[in-house]
Amino acid sequence: MGKPIKQIRSRAIPLRGDDIDTDRIIPARFLKCVTFDGLGEHAFEDDRRDASGKPTSHPFNNPVFQDAGILVVNKNFGCGSSREHAPQALQRYGIQAILGESFAGIFFGNCVSLGIPCLTMTKDDIHALQDRIAENPETGCSIDLNDLSLKTPDSTWKLNLPESIREQFVSGNWDVTALLLENSETVQSIADSLPYLRWSNG
Numbered sequence: 001m002g003k004p005i006k007q008i009r010s011r012a013i014p015l016r017g018d019d020i021d022t023d024r025i026i027p028a029r030f031l032k033c034v035t036f037d038g039l040g041e042h043a044f045e046d047d048r049r050d051a052s053g054k055p056t057s058h059p060f061n062n063p064v065f066q067d068a069g070i071l072v073v074n075k076n077f078g079c080g081s082s083r084e085h086a087p088q089a090l091q092r093y094g095i096q097a098i099l100g101e102s103f104a105g106i107f108f109g110n111c112v113s114l115g116i117p118c119l120t121m122t123k124d125d126i127h128a129l130q131d132r133i134a135e136n137p138e139t140g141c142s143i144d145l146n147d148l149s150l151k152t153p154d155s156t157w158k159l160n161l162p163e164s165i166r167e168q169f170v171s172g173n174w175d176v177t178a179l180l181l182e183n184s185e186t187v188q189s190i191a192d193s194l195p196y197l198r199w200s201n202g
Contacts, residue, residue: 002175005115008097008143010069013059014130020073021080022107026089039085040092060093064137072130073100075123078107087111097143099150099159101126112165115174117145119159129157145169 026039027046048058055061071090077100078086087110090098097117111118121129132152133139142151143159145166150157168174 002115002172004172005117005169005174006145008070008117008145010096010141011065011067011137011139012070012072012099012129012133012141013065013068014072014133015059016074016130018075018101019079020077022078022083022086023080025078025086026083030089031083031085036085036088036092038092039089040094043089043093062137067094068137069094069096070141070143071095071098072126072133073098074126075101077101077103078111078118079104082106082110084110084113087114087116091116099126099129099143112168112174115169117143117161117165117169119143119148119150119161121150121157121159125157 024044024047026043030039030042030045044058044060048056048061050056059065077098086107091114095116097119098111099119099121101123102120103111103118108118129150129152139152143149144151145161148159148161148166150159165174
C-alpha cells in the first residue's frame with residue numbers, strides 16, 4: 001500500500017491558460033528516455049524558451065516560484081496524448097498537487113497512480129487564487145483531503161474530488177502497483193486458476 005496522502009502544505013505556482021496539453025508539459029523528444037529520471041528539469045521546456053533559446057516569462061523560470069509544490073492551472077489541463085511522462089515530469093520537478101478548473105481524464109488517472117491529487121475549484125476561485133499567488137508568491141497553501149479544503153493565510157477555499165479517489169489518497173490505496181505486490185500470492189493464485197494462463201505456461 002502507498003503512503004496515505006491527507007494534507008499537502010506548500011507555496012504555489014500560477015500557470016494560466018486553458019487546454020495546456022501533455023506535449024507542452026513535456027515535449028515529445030523527451031519520451032525516448034529509458035527511465036523518468038531527469039524529466040523534471042525539462043517540464044515545459046519549449047514554453048520556457050523562445051525561438052532563440054532565451055528564457056521566457058514562464059512561471060517555471062521565475063525564481064520566486066522555485067520550490068513551490070502546488071500547481072494552479074485553468075481548464076482542461078493535461079489534454080492531448082495519454083503520455084504518463086507528463087505527470088512524471090511534474091512530480092520530478094517537485095509538484096505534489098494540482099488545482100484547476102478541470103483536467104483531462106487520462107492525465108487525471110495518471111496523476112492518481114503517482115500520488116498527485118488533481119483537485120478542482122470553480123473558475124472564479126481559480127482565477128482569484130492565481131491572482132493572489134502572483135501578487136504574493138510567498139503565500140502558503142494548505143490542502144486538506146479529509147475535508148477537501150484549501151487554506152491560505154486569510155481564506156478557506158472549497159475543493160472538489162470524486163469521493164472514491166479521495167478515499168484512495170487518504171487510505172494509501174492510490175498506488176496500484178504496491179497493492180499488487182503486497183497481494184502477490186492472491187494474484188498468483190487467481191492466475192493459476194485461469195485455464196488460458198495454465199495453457200500458455202505449458
